[in-house]
Amino acid sequence: MTLKTLEPQKSPEETHEKFDYVRFASDLATPHLQQYFAYFQDLKISIKKADINMSLEDYISVAAVTSAAVFFFMALPLSILVLLITGSLFMSLFLSVLGAVFFSVLIFAFFYVYPGICMGEREKKIDGLVPYATLYLATISGGGTPPIAMFRTLSKFDDYGEISKEARKIVEEVDVLGIDMLSALKNAAERTPSNQFVDLLWGMRTVEMSGGDLRIYLHEKSKAALVRYKMTLKAFQQKLSMIVEMYLTVVMIGSIMFMVITAIMGSMGGTDLSGMIVGAQMALIFFIIPIVSAGIIIFIKGITPEMK
Numbered sequence: 001m002t003l004k005t006l007e008p009q010k011s012p013e014e015t016h017e018k019f020d021y022v023r024f025a026s027d028l029a030t031p032h033l034q035q036y037f038a039y040f041q042d043l044k045i046s047i048k049k050a051d052i053n054m055s056l057e058d059y060i061s062v063a064a065v066t067s068a069a070v071f072f073f074m075a076l077p078l079s080i081l082v083l084l085i086t087g088s089l090f091m092s093l094f095l096s097v098l099g100a101v102f103f104s105v106l107i108f109a110f111f112y113v114y115p116g117i118c119m120g121e122r123e124k125k126i127d128g129l130v131p132y133a134t135l136y137l138a139t140i141s142g143g144g145t146p147p148i149a150m151f152r153t154l155s156k157f158d159d160y161g162e163i164s165k166e167a168r169k170i171v172e173e174v175d176v177l178g179i180d181m182l183s184a185l186k187n188a189a190e191r192t193p194s195n196q197f198v199d200l201l202w203g204m205r206t207v208e209m210s211g212g213d214l215r216i217y218l219h220e221k222s223k224a225a226l227v228r229y230k231m232t233l234k235a236f237q238q239k240l241s242m243i244v245e246m247y248l249t250v251v252m253i254g255s256i257m258f259m260v261i262t263a264i265m266g267s268m269g270g271t272d273l274s275g276m277i278v279g280a281q282m283a284l285i286f287f288i289i290p291i292v293s294a295g296i297i298i299f300i301k302g303i304t305p306e307m308k
Contacts, residue, residue, distance in 0.1 A: 022058050029061035037058075043115060047093045049193040051165070063111035071104040096251035126162045126194035127232075128306025130223035133163045138218035147204060147214065148174050148181050156184060161306075166192060182208060196225065232305050239303060243296065251292055255284060 041090055044056045052059065070270045079096035086092065136157075138152050148171065153162060155167035166188050172183040182205055189201040200221055259281060265276040 016263065020052065022062055025062045025065035026058045026080050029064045030057055030153040033057075033060060033064060046115035046189050049122070049283050050115040051122060051191075052118065053117060053160075059111070059115075063108050066111070067104040067108040071100045074103050075100040122162055123193040123195075123304045126166075126192065126197050128229075129160050129163050130194065130196045130200065132227045133160050134218060134225050136160070138215065138222045141215040141218050146181075147185070147208060150165065161246075166197070172190065196228075224236070229305075236305055240300065243300060247293075247296055251289065255289060258284060 037060060040060055043059065047054060047056060047059055054062070075096050079092045082095045083089065083092035133154065134177075136154065140153055142151055151167040151170045155164055155171050158164055160167075170184045170188050173179040173187060174181055179187070182211045183207040185201050185208075189198045190203070192198055192201070203217060203221065204214065206212075207214050211228060262277045262281055
C-alpha cells in the first residue's frame with residue numbers, strides 16, 4: 001500500500017489563469033502579420049517614446065485583432081438594421097459589410113495614431129517640468145553629488161510627473177540591471193519624447209565623460225530653461241488673448257447679430273419662413289454654439305503649457 005502525497009489545493013486564481021488579451025492577440029495574429037511588420041517601423045519609436053509597454057509586434061497584433069473583432073461584431077447588427085429599413089437583402093449585405101469595414105479601419109487608424117497622441121502629451125508634460133527639475137538637480141548637485149544619487153532623489157518626488165518616472169527607470173537600470181550611468185543616461189535620452197529633456201540628459205552625459213563640473217552645467221541649464229519657459233508662457237498668453245477676442249467677435253457678437261437679423265426677417269416673412277428661421281435659431285443656440293465652444297476649449301487645453 002503506497003501513500004499518495006497530498007498536494008495543496010490550488011486557489012481559483014491559480015487554477016484559472018487571468019486572460020491576457022495582448023498575449024492572445026499576439027499568438028493569434030503575429031504568425032500571419034510577420035511579413036507586414038516592416039511597414040510599421042515608424043511606430044516602433046513612437047511606442048517607445050509614448051511609454052507603451054508593448055513591442056511593435058504585440059501592438060500591431062492587438063490592433064489587427066481588435067479591428068477584426070469590430071468588423072464581425074458590427075456586420076450582423078448593421079445588416080439587420082439595414083434590412084429592416086430597406087427591406088432589401090442585397091443592400092443590407094452591401095451596406096453592412098461597407099459599414100463594418102469603415103469602423104474596423106477607423107479602429108486600426110486610431111491604434112496607428114494613438115502612440116503619437118500619447119507621445120505628444122508626454123512631451124508637453126515633460127517640457128513644462130524640465131525647468132523645475134533642472135533647478136532641483138542643480139540645487140542638490142553641490143558637494144560633488146554623483147548623478148545616480150541626484151536621480152535617485154528625484155525619483156522619490158511625484159511632483160515632477162513624467163520626469164520622476166524617467167528618473168526611476170534610470171535608477172532601476174543602474175541599481176537592478178547593473179548598467180553604468182552613462183549608458184542609462186543614453187537609454188533615457190533615446191526613449192523620452194521631449195527635446196529639452198534629451199538635451200539635458202546628453203549634456204549631463206557629456207559633462208560626466210569629459211570630467212567637467214556638473215554643478216555649473218546644471219545651474220546654467222536651469223537658467224536657460226526658466227528663460228525659455230517664460231517665453232513659452234508669454235507666447236501662450238498672446239495666443240490666448242487672440243483666441244478670446246476671436247471667440248467674442250465671431251461667435252458671441254456674430255450669434256447676437258444673426259438672432260436679431262433673423263428675428264426681423266421672421267416678422268416680415270410668412271409662416272413657412274418663420275418656421276425655418278426658428279429652426280435655424282434653435283440649431284445655432286443648441287448645436288452650433290456649444291460645438292464651437294467645446295472645440296475652442298479643447299484647442300486651448302491642447303496648447304496650454306504644462307504647469308507644476
